[in-house]
Amino acid sequence: MNRRTLFTSVAAATLAATAAFAQTDGEPVKAGFIYVGPIGDGGWTYEHNKARLAVEEEFGDAVETVYQESVPEGADAERAITQMALSGADIIFTTSFGYMDPTIAVAEKFPDVKFEHATGYKRADNVSTYSARFYEGRAIQGHIAGSMTETNKIGYIASFPIPEVIRGINSAYLHAKKVNPDVEFSVVWAYTWFDPAKEADAARALIENGNDVILQHTDSTAPQAAAQEAGNVITFGQASDMAEYAPMPRVSSIIDDWAPYYIDRVKAVMDGTWESTDTWDGIGPGMVGIGEITDAVPAEVKEEALALKESIASGDYHPFTGPINRQDGSVWLAEGETASDGDLLGMDFYVEGLTGEIPN
Amino acid sequence: MIRLEKRPQPSQLWTVLTPVLAVLLTMLVGGIMFAFLGTDPLEAIRTIFWDPLFNPQFAGFTRPQLLVKAGPLILIAIGLSIGFRAGIWNIGAEGQYIMGAICGAGAGLAFYPADSVLIFPLMILCGALGGFAWAMIPALLKVRFGTNEILVSLMLVYVAENLLASVASNLLRNPEGMGFPGSRNFKQWPAAHNAELISGTGMHWGVAFAFIAVILAYVLMSRHIQGFNIRLTGEAPRAARFAGVNPARIVILCLGISGALAGMAGLFEVTGPAGQISIDFNSGYGFTAIIVAFLGRLHPVGILLAGLLMALTYIGGELAQLMLGVPGAAIQLFQGMLLFFLLATDVFTNFRLSLGRKEPA
Helix, strand or coil, X not given: CCHHHHHHHHHHHHHHHHCCCCCCCCCCEEEEEECCCCCCCCXXXXXXXXXXXXXXXXXXHHEEEEEECCCCCCHHHHHHHHHHHHCCCCEEEECCHHHHHHHHHHHHXXXXXXXXXXXXXXXXXXXXXXXXXXXXXXXXXXXHHHHHCCCCEEEEEECCCCHHHHHHHHHHHHHHHHHCCCCEEEEEECCXXXXXXXXXXXXXXXXXXXXXXXXXXXXXCHHHXXXXXXXXXXXXXXXXCCHHHCCXXXXXXXXXXXXXXXXXXXXXXXXXXXXXCEEEECCXXXXXXXXXCCCCCCHHHHHHHHHHHHHHHHCCCCCCECCEEECCCCEEECCCCECCHHHHHCCCCCECCXXXXXXX | CEEEEECCCCCHHHHHHHHHHHHHHHHHHHHHHHXXXXXXXXXXXXXXXXXHHHCCCCHHHHHHHHHHHHHHHHHHHHHHHHHHHCCCCCCCHHHHHXXXXXXXXXXXXXXXXXXXXXXXXXXXXXXXXXXXXXHXXXXXXXXXXXXXXXXXXXXHHHHHXXXXXXXXXXXXXXXXXXXXXXXXXXXXXXXXXXXXXXXXCCCXXXXXXXXXXXXXXXXXXXXXXXXXXXXXXXXXXXXXXXXXXXHHHHHHHHHHHHHXXXXXXXXXXXXXXXXXXXXXXXXXXXXXXXXXXXXXXXXXXXXXXXXXXXXXXXXHHHHHHHHHCCXXXXXXXXXXXXXXXXXXXXXXXXXXXXXXXXXXX
């Protein structure tokens, strides 16, 4: 922790002690953040925290931020959120899917506090939801992965079998297969968002089985390190750029950029214009960024990937465009049809060609 | 020269003194650590130990939360302590806790949305049975084949975690949950909700059961013949056998009790504070309870106090993160110190320092 954050946190603490609940015009707006991992995870939480610092940067003295890291997604979450609300926070960002019910429960008790829940689907008058269309980035990853694999075997470290993760697998697979019909995916379910030891084990096991591309939907850089150790394996940064592993094994990345959204929402609280909304932004608005594609990627593949990115950003191309069948062979999307957001949000099936089952 | 000399009898004084000393040492060394992190150590210690109880802004909420957090820890630790006294090391309470939650919640959900007063008692019973059954696996393997219960019970935690992931995303998944994993929320189903008994106190059935368990364990261990047998088995297994104690029965009894209590704790947690079966509702209570059991010297009253102290460091630690910006890892380090110093000072219970040369035997 640097001195600046420390200073602001202490200031926030003293201030909150004297001015609980009192949100008058002269007071800074207090924004709280609940994180599922440590701020140094190098991935998901790291990016949320970076956006918190961006909020501080943007508003200076007009805002104070507090955060709590590594909050488990069970009963502890509700207490952590309540304590944050009690400490006088005006807006609280709960940044993991598992905080959904706790967020709704606390929001009921604090009608004057605004809540923002990431990646969930339950809203209330004072609860908004927001997420990013990570599957757009997965399409580009899939394209690069499918073009570059030599063994035609791609490993995927998945976290939990929730629609967000399943969407990512489907999107990556569809686009890998498009450039390489022989490609095969092996999905490992780690049942964690952040556990470097477990993630490294999963990566090593996949590499030993001949997978020469490792995709991950977990937050640590451990799989990158495992791939580096093995050599001749490529990976992609997850949630954060993970540029320290470039140019190999990390050949590109999906970067979550929450800063514009957080600044926007804190501003809305300041202006008194905050309303409950549901935001789901992708590459176009800049919530999903594609990290630099390194020279380890052949030039023509890089060019195709960038063109794909462009067409997704402009809205010309939707990563889920029919014909697409479900794993069991039944038709999901007809020729030319694109997936509805409703279908994507509740996605609980693999597309045709993926092997294995979604654990249940 | 300073040497450690074994005491003929464990010192009564040191038995009581070591936990206090461990807490003081933790405060001291922890304070130094906070100072290095740039936080005022006195303020950090005050935030951790004082604010959850007396801070006017938070205490109204955090005081009841102490009971919520301590309840499952005490309930599980009481069960574990009985086995530990007999030298039976159930390290897998986390797994029994998960299985209790799954079985109890599953039994309840089978009757959704019925509205009967019998549902919740049935769920408690099934929760206890679930934990009991999971503990019987290491128990029976130990009795039959002489396997090591430490390994078997620990490994079964991972099995339980995978079962949890499976039922949360399939068998017990909320049919109205849009495909997301996680069961129905018990808070929205009064017949199965483990609500606060008196609003605003944090007292739910799990806390009540924890207190009852403390009393029963006290009676068992100090007044009942089985308690004597358990202690004898732990302290002098050969003597116990000569006295006619059946070691197999002790194994089954100890693992059974600790499994059932852990299972109940899981059920109370999932129907109360956690609210639903989700992929990771278990927050490591089964492992933390091992620390609580030792911190409480394996004595029921000690465990009661240790559970509350542990809860205090958790909630105070959260407040320190929130108010002072102390990193989460520093809080974990602080809690780790507590156990470390307890074990370190524990030496003085069984040994005394002696200065000078060794006396002839």
